[in-house]
Amino acid sequence: MATILVVDDEPTIRVLVRAALEGKGYRLLEAADGPSALQVALDERPDVVLLDIALPHLSGLEVCRRLKADPATAGASVLLLTGLVQQTERQAAEQVGAQAFIAKPFSPAALVAQVEDALLRRPAAVSH
């Protein structure tokens, strides 16, 4: 069973993402800020991380960079899910190794498709 970690400081978004992915057979985890996202990722080794950029304490971009820098978490596909949609953020997302950039507001169906695609094209198998 693939594990998906949803990181967003807005509870509404976490509920929505959970609702969109529910019933697809995933194990869903949540985090509300950068440091706890890193901790959950390290503990639970998710396959996909849906990551907001504007997060308290540690930005999503920095979380992504650290996930990719740590061999223990580097295997996770990171999909940035954000309302910051300027070109600078898109470029930064690419630089820190995010696999996709999903702009808010998003379609739940499109999100599901993106997650499925990410699972198929995972950079490397994650050892659990």
Place this chain on the structure above:
Amino acid sequence: MALGNGVREARSRSTSVPGTSGPRALAEGHGPALLRMAAQERALNRAALQILAEVDEEGLLQVALGVVSSLLRVDAAALYLTTDDAAVPCCRGTRHRNTTFVLPLEEALPDAFANDVLRRKAPRQRRSWSPPGGQPCGSALAVPLASQGVSLGVLIVGRREAGRFRDDHVSLLLATGRQLAVALLRLRAPPPSGLEDGARDLLDGIAEGLLVVDREMRITYLNPAGGEIIGLSTAQAVGREVGEVLALTDEGGRALTLEAHPFARGLWEDGPVVLTANVARANGRVPLAFSVAPIRDRKGDTACAVGIFRDCSREKEVERHRTEFVSIASHEIRTPLCALQGFTELMLSREIPTNVQRDWLSIMNHEAVRLAALIEEMLDVTRIESGRVTLTMTPVHVGDVVRRATRLFDGEGERVQLVIESAPTVVADGDKVAQVVTNLLRNALDYSPLDRPVTVEIAAHCLAPRHCSLVTVNGGARTGAAHACGSGVSVAIRDQGVGMTREELSRAFQPFYRAESSRKLSPEGSGLGLAIAKAIVERHHGCLWAHSRPGRGSTIGFCLPAHAAARSEGAG
């Protein structure tokens, strides 16, 4: 009597003036007067074209004399030009190239003849005259050279034979003289780069920087405002190369190449060049907005470039602020929108149990309300900041305003302790002042524990603590520590909450800024409350200040100006 080379030269040049045989031939051949006039006109037009085509004075005078000699079939022609230093209009000027045009009558012609023409501004002729002690040697016709009321000299033609000049010859010479005067004036007009005193005074007074460079990029003029921006006096700058005096960098901080310099581009590009570049200053880079255009001479060649420039830091700051505002605002709007789009799409795409539907609808409703409030606040802050909100100024009792605002907080209002030392009446927009109090109270209540009180103090003197941060002083942005304004009324709201670091405090009044600690305690705040309060206080020309220590609470307060209080007494 020998004719000089000049006359021959003039005649030889005259071969390039077609139709010069026309007037005389027609006159002698009894042709219709009309035909003669038409031919003369054609000849005159050609002569005029030839005269106007000349680009320097020496060439012009040469050509003019040649044209005149051929046109009137005279034996000699001469020009008397008035000198610049002539106190009275007289022709004690240069006989132009009198060695080239040896006028046989010249020696005999008294200056008085030319002077007389100059004074009368009318043609004169002499049927004959004799030089002192000599034989009668010919006739002469003189016309004034004048244009736009400026006397330039006298044009004289002479013949060997005695006799009267025909009227049409007089007209022809007059017309040629006028043409020559126009051409002379045009040539003598100062080049565009040269500044006359009047123009200089005008440019010196311009508030924007103005700089003129020659073709070699050397500064020929810099007005005082420009000197202030560049940091040099006009005297220090003139003669130096503009690239050296005004070294510029682009947005990325890279030095502009000589070709990219606004004045280089202004010199060599076709139209005006409008661009922004930065100049280095001790306190950082200053953006300057340039508009530079080439000035061309009569031949169409670039003579110099004139540019205006000004410090555009303020515009840049406003632009940056606006871009940032739009960017953050769009981000803030996207989250509630995301909930609305996402949940509706889910409900439309599959069967959802009623209880789950109700949960989602409740979230959507909450987000829609939040979106509406957010938009309202965003409009508020932009409207107030841009001055598009008209304040309704009436005498306002600040104590009443605070009491009313407190009541809006329902149960939470019980935590508010009022300390009213004195609550004068000031002239202000009551609703807007209430909004300031509400926003500051909202912040204090949200970011402090439920069991801690929030104090609102009102006094007739400034309540700002000694070491507070000043956000706005008398309606303008200023930072610093010491503050004591002569306020009419001062309101301070003190909490015992999470407080802010110095860095957080410095940004707390920017739109959408939310401190880390505040996100935790009240995740749904828009981050606009303090920005709105600041904008309102600024519009009242009041002061806004804040004092905060992490973990020990914050005091944020505002003062409304004393003159408002004084006016209220007057108005009341």
